[in-house]
Amino acid sequence: MSALALLARAFDDEAAPPHDAISERILDAALAISAASGLRNLTMDAVARRARVGRMTVYRRFSDRDGLVEALSVRETRRCLAGLDAATDPTQPIAEQVAEGFVTSLRFAAEHPLLARLTRVEPEVVLDALNAQRGGGFATAVAFAAERLRQSQRAGVLDADVDVEVVAELLVRVALSFVLVPGSRLPLHDEDALRAIARRHLVPLVATARA
Numbered sequence: 001m002s003a004l005a006l007l008a009r010a011f012d013d014e015a016a017p018p019h020d021a022i023s024e025r026i027l028d029a030a031l032a033i034s035a036a037s038g039l040r041n042l043t044m045d046a047v048a049r050r051a052r053v054g055r056m057t058v059y060r061r062f063s064d065r066d067g068l069v070e071a072l073s074v075r076e077t078r079r080c081l082a083g084l085d086a087a088t089d090p091t092q093p094i095a096e097q098v099a100e101g102f103v104t105s106l107r108f109a110a111e112h113p114l115l116a117r118l119t120r121v122e123p124e125v126v127l128d129a130l131n132a133q134r135g136g137g138f139a140t141a142v143a144f145a146a147e148r149l150r151q152s153q154r155a156g157v158l159d160a161d162v163d164v165e166v167v168a169e170l171l172v173r174v175a176l177s178f179v180l181v182p183g184s185r186l187p188l189h190d191e192d193a194l195r196a197i198a199r200r201h202l203v204p205l206v207a208t209a210r211a
Helices: 001-010 021-037 043-052 053-062 065-087 094-111 113-121 123-130 135-156 162-182 191-208
Strands: none
Touching: 001 065, 021 043, 021 053, 021 065, 021 113, 043 053, 043 065, 053 065, 094 113, 094 135, 094 162, 094 191, 113 123, 113 162, 123 162, 135 162, 135 191, 162 191
């Protein structure tokens, strides 16, 4: 599956999980259980109890455990991409877009209950979900970043000869390194300082990556 196809799937309403009130409650329950004890301990019965619905209600909406986990993954991916999309405007100066995107990515990784737990306790699950060879979250994130950079080119705030695919992959790999490798000398709790670091060290990647 191509990167653009993956990105389209992430925003495809037909591929989106059900979003009625009961389905949202079920997904919220699945998120809370997974964040507390890991995806390995997620069961349909436990989700039904926490969501205060019948076991068959969970099955009717999500078919099986794999369907529930996939629906949860799609919902949380959409939430992440929506947050990144709202953080910047493609007409802003590219330095501000890179800085804000970097800060927003790190904030999401630190604050998301399931992702924060998985990176501490089950990092192999995160790596499997990101698996670029199987069209996972990594490819979707790169496709999203590349499309935002193209929008900036069309808006005239990024040179047309910048190789957006190269830049997108570099930026995503940098952000993911903070997710997968704990500990840093950088001031991760000081967003203004992180923005300054991004402007100084990440923005040049954008300016020098020529097609």
